[in-house]
Amino acid sequence: MRDGQAGLEAIRSFIKARNTYDVLPVSFRLIVLDTALLVKKALAILMQNNIVSAPLWDSSKSKFAGLLTASDFLNVIQYYYQNTSYPQALSEIESFRLDGLRDVEKRIGAPSPETLSVNPMKSLYKACQMMSKTHARRIPLIDYDDETGKETVLSVLTQYRILKFIALNCKETRMLGGTLKELGIGRYHDLATATMETPVHDVIQQLVRREIAALPIVDTEGHVLNVYEAVDALALIRAGDYHDLELSVAEAIARRSEWGTEFAGVHTCTEHDTLAAIFETIRRQRLHRLIVVSEGEGEEGGVLIGIVTLSDIMSYIMGAQGGVEKEKERKEGEGGKS
Numbered sequence: 001m002r003d004g005q006a007g008l009e010a011i012r013s014f015i016k017a018r019n020t021y022d023v024l025p026v027s028f029r030l031i032v033l034d035t036a037l038l039v040k041k042a043l044a045i046l047m048q049n050n051i052v053s054a055p056l057w058d059s060s061k062s063k064f065a066g067l068l069t070a071s072d073f074l075n076v077i078q079y080y081y082q083n084t085s086y087p088q089a090l091s092e093i094e095s096f097r098l099d100g101l102r103d104v105e106k107r108i109g110a111p112s113p114e115t116l117s118v119n120p121m122k123s124l125y126k127a128c129q130m131m132s133k134t135h136a137r138r139i140p141l142i143d144y145d146d147e148t149g150k151e152t153v154l155s156v157l158t159q160y161r162i163l164k165f166i167a168l169n170c171k172e173t174r175m176l177g178g179t180l181k182e183l184g185i186g187r188y189h190d191l192a193t194a195t196m197e198t199p200v201h202d203v204i205q206q207l208v209r210r211e212i213a214a215l216p217i218v219d220t221e222g223h224v225l226n227v228y229e230a231v232d233a234l235a236l237i238r239a240g241d242y243h244d245l246e247l248s249v250a251e252a253i254a255r256r257s258e259w260g261t262e263f264a265g266v267h268t269c270t271e272h273d274t275l276a277a278i279f280e281t282i283r284r285q286r287l288h289r290l291i292v293v294s295e296g297e298g299e300e301g302g303v304l305i306g307i308v309t310l311s312d313i314m315s316y317i318m319g320a321q322g323g324v325e326k327e328k329e330r331k332e333g334e335g336g337k338s
Contacts, residue, residue: 007175070230167283176275188306
């Protein structure tokens with residue numbers, strides 16, 4: 001484990017020596033949405049650009065107004081499903097604007113929106129600390145003009161972008177030889193799951209209640225068949241298919257191509273995979289989570305064991321392992337959060 005500890009210290013030194021601006025690619029596209037924009041148009045923009053979040057801008061105050069995420073749209077689905085008829089929902093959604101999302105969230109008791117931000121010249125270590133403590137999956141980079149005091153949204157830093165930056169530029173990730181099981185990385189109890197027969201609305205309820213972005217789809221024996229993501233639910237809103245919330249997961253997944261949903265596939269690993277191997281996977285492929293499955297041939301292999309999110313990896317790298325165990329206990333009491 002000495003090499004692993006040395007690797008962790010090297011990674012922490014690496015990110016302390018960089019600022020958040022260093023993580024940004026040479027060329028990138030940033031989409032910022034005005035809070036006066038219709039929800040329907042905002043969703044169309046996100047789906048057309050294959051993104052699930054965007055910074056919000058309050059033009060009346062010339063100020064950053066938080067992040068629009070998939071959770072906001074799931075709250076809209078919940079609200080209309082619980083409080084209105086389908087015809088009324090269609091009528092209201094046509095005039096529903098982004099600045100009205102906060103009212104919806106208050107009515108259904110949803111958590112406060114993500115409003116964290118960091119200056120692009122601050123240490124990357126500080127940004128990682130903020131994300132690790134709050135479990136935020138992304139954090140906007142906001143610059144300030146010293147003369148005018150006005151804000152500028154430069155980009156959005158995601159967990160994946162940070163971890164890939166580390167994987168590409170810090171060779172010490174190869175020293176992280178401990179396995180997921182040995183290091184205690186991931187969640188292995190009280191996992192939220194669904195089957196191919198589960199109604200989409202039941203899945204959305206679990207995503208909202210547990211504040212997670214995806215749900216493993218398993219068969220009666222626990223074998224992992226697929227993953228239902230929040231972006232799949234967003235396609236329902238874009239298509240105006242509120243009445244299709246009773247669709248089964250199997251039917252919804254079959255319509256991914258029809259809805260134009262981009263699906264990266266199911267990334268799996270075992271509890272005996274090393275963290276070094278996980279970083280190598282991050283270096284080569286785009287992923288947001290790893291589904292931990294059992295080893296073996298035939299019926300013995302491919303059974304759901306746990307889930308490793310990028311938040312889990314970030315927390316471990318930042319040395320929050322003691323806090324991770326407390327957080328796991330808290331999650332178990334609340335029903336889990338990935």
